[in-house]
Amino acid sequence: MTRAPYLFISPFFVLYALFMLVPILVGIALSFTEWTGLGTPVWVGFRNYTELFRDPSFWTALGNTAIYTVVTMAVVLPLSLFLAMAINARGLRLRDMFRAVFFIPVVVSPIVIALVFGLFFDQQYGLVNALLRAVFGFGGIEWLTSPAWAKVVVIILVLWRWTGYLTIFFLAGLQNIPRELYEAASLDGAGDIRSFWHVTLPQMKPISAFIAVTVLVSTAQIFEEPFLLTRGGPGEATMSIAQFIYRAGFERQEFGYAAAGGVVMFLAVFVIGRMLYTSLGIGKAK
């Protein structure tokens, strides 16, 4: 055959080499140095890594990111599946409109969303506290200034922003399930709940695996939601790993340290993601 396919895929591989592979290698090299951006980097061996694991801020950021990831997997994923099943209900009118309505949050710039949520959850003037006061008689919750509540707000924001996006993937998966399977289950006397466990869930396994890995990779690098909402605050209460790296690199000019944080994150995400991909056998070339 011709050289054509190589030429067709070459732009990707050139860009991949220049802007992904080389930066990863540079990042690994940089992580063994100390460098403020001026002069030449000084080789320090594994010091950045040992410091990283002694740095309480790093553990806080890691813990916060783990909370965001686990909650997203445990809450947003099932919620999206549930929403997809509702939208997939046979004979539902305005199906396409519902898909679009729930999808719209990802279309809007995160800064717009963070701003609106910041106003909603403002302790003094916010709509949420005003509603709580009107309905329950109390409404002084420090949504954005208490470490625990601030995390809750970040999670609500993530939930609002990503549920509709994931729904469309589940919906596509549901629409791919042959109807005969449900009819057979129904003839066997299975009710809605039984057929959910025995038809829907097994049939949805491949698409769910794909979605789960996508969610893992994107939540592990969450940056915009907590950064725009509270700058990672109060203190470091909502700071994510991505913001930790951003802060080390671009606010404190500790490029070697930031690079080491990046390498640790890369290993964690890439290894877990890759293992999931291979074990579930998705994305194989035919």
Next chain:
Amino acid sequence: MRRPGASRDTSRPLIFIALALVGLFWLFPLVWALFSSFKQRSDLFGYPPTLIPADPTVLNYVSLFERYPFVSWFLVSTVIAVVSTVITVFVCSLAGFGFAKYEFRGKRALFDIMFSSMAIPFAVIVVPLFIMLAKTGLAQPWFALIVPWVAPAFGIFMMRQFSEQAIPDEILNAARIDGAGEFTIFRSIVAPLLRPGLGALAVWSFLNAYNNFLWPLIVVGDPDMYTLPLGLQAIFGAEGRQYDIVLAGSILAAIPSVIVFIALRKQLIDGLAAGAVKS
């Protein structure tokens, strides 16, 4: 005997009503932002909060244009998003077609490399990439905001799925017998057949570039080159938290992305879904 799906039929109106209520709830933050952008400042922070402005004003929009180079931010964002989109669609459809319709040595390994690059977190390359660009003098917005991002693996993956579904081998073989070159075949036969997929990829790519925040925050230092998200962030970070003006700016910034989405929503949603499911 129980009619299959009988219970589903009776619950359908209930599902419709539930979805409609949750949907209204979902849209509320955006609707609230739209109404609030016409509020006076005192109204915005009044108690109890209201949805409808008591005394609607366009003053927030007027001050936005008087005090900030909003038009410039808008142009920078739009030009960058459009240029990125055009290049992305070209690069991804070419590569997706290459992976879908050719057999060649190393295909499987190359595909795996491409596919697994989706699992590389951006935060890993952000520091070294910035340093590389800064040291080579390429950290200018026009280059740094466009070139490194025009070959997203997800786009290639999506275009491979579309190519497999939409392009019959017979057409390609017939064209080859007629003596057409491979690139001519791509341009004159494949591209038109891929059109729905190209539309989906274009919207996806436009929205990504237009809404991008972290990378512009790092690369763009010059206020004259601010993109919309950076400009909004600057207003918001300025003295006195100008919620009123920034709300007006947010609404205007959201308009292009919402219009693009509404116009091409079916293509985008179906396209994303098709890319993920048919693997």
